[in-house]
Amino acid sequence: MEKEMVRIIDQKGIEKTVELISIIEDKDENNKYLVYSKDEKQKNGNLIIYVSKAVVRENSYVLANIESDEEWRNIKRILSEIVSR
Amino acid sequence: MNNYSNPLVTYDEIVEALTAIINYSKANGYIEEYGFLNAKYDSINTSPLQKEQEEALLQALQSLEKTIIEANKGIRKQLEQALEVITSENIFKIKSLYEQNQELRKLSSNPDLVIKLKEMSLPLEVLNKVEKNDQTKKETLVDDLSKIDISKIQLIKTALEKARKSGNEELANTLEKQLLKELEKLD
Numbered sequence: 448m449e450k451e452m453v454r455i456i457d458q459k460g461i462e463k464t465v466e467l468i469s470i471i472e473d474k475d476e477n478n479k480y481l482v483y484s485k486d487e488k489q490k491n492g493n494l495i496i497y498v499s500k501a502v503v504r505e506n507s508y509v510l511a512n513i514e515s516d517e518e519w520r521n522i523k524r525i526l527s528e529i530v531s532r
Numbered sequence: 533m534n535n536y537s538n539p540l541v542t543y544d545e546i547v548e549a550l551t552a553i554i555n556y557s558k559a560n561g562y563i564e565e566y567g568f569l570n571a572k573y574d575s576i577n578t579s580p581l582q583k584e585q586e587e588a589l590l591q592a593l594q595s596l597e598k599t600i601i602e603a604n605k606g607i608r609k610q611l612e613q614a615l616e617v618i619t620s621e622n623i624f625k626i627k628s629l630y631e632q633n634q635e636l637r638k639l640s641s642n643p644d645l646v647i648k649l650k651e652m653s654l655p656l657e658v659l660n661k662v663e664k665n666d667q668t669k670k671e672t673l674v675d676d677l678s679k680i681d682i683s684k685i686q687l688i689k690t691a692l693e694k695a696r697k698s699g700n701e702e703l704a705n706t707l708e709k710q711l712l713k714e715l716e717k718l719d
Contacts (some may be wrong), residue, residue: 469653493640506657
């Protein structure tokens, strides 16, 4: 499967190119999340994937931390549901 | 349990042993959750356990997984309930960590599941335009880390304004250069 790369800019203005893994949605909370990778592989072949929240800022989306453990648990539940389909 | 195949070990003893393994794993930060028993158990980063302990724990977890998976359907269900776990054929490690200084949430994912996530992804275009509902949504996260490059020029402009307001000239200059570069691309 072809890699889809996106560029993200952190708050220090540093640009990073990461691989887009997935965009997921929590319909109940009307939240969207970006799942991406920095191509970091573990010894067992697993890939480290990152999840950030897409929040609206000045008519566009920006990425934000997922700060609440409850929200994080919910995201993992959504991911689990997706991969179980 | 009368129908358990090993008469030398009682069902309650098995549950007790497996619960101990899970509790020990959790107490040592080795696993955060135990929703998926087919998970990979390698630690994402430095484990607080010594190597020997970690290996022993890994074996214990694998035995636990094997015990449940190989149990007949009735026993398996009861074990799941007793241990408060859910077995699944999916291999997806559930372990979250804060990346130092960045507090990013991350997971370890089997390559097959990465493919599955890609297949099931919403199109990138959903982040290109803001829906009206989203605009009115209360924003609680102020100090976000990063921005997606979808409307890059707008993002740089916003960051530039912030940098200027905060008096961070060095960042402002960098962003100004980036902005000019992006504008040049439009020409």
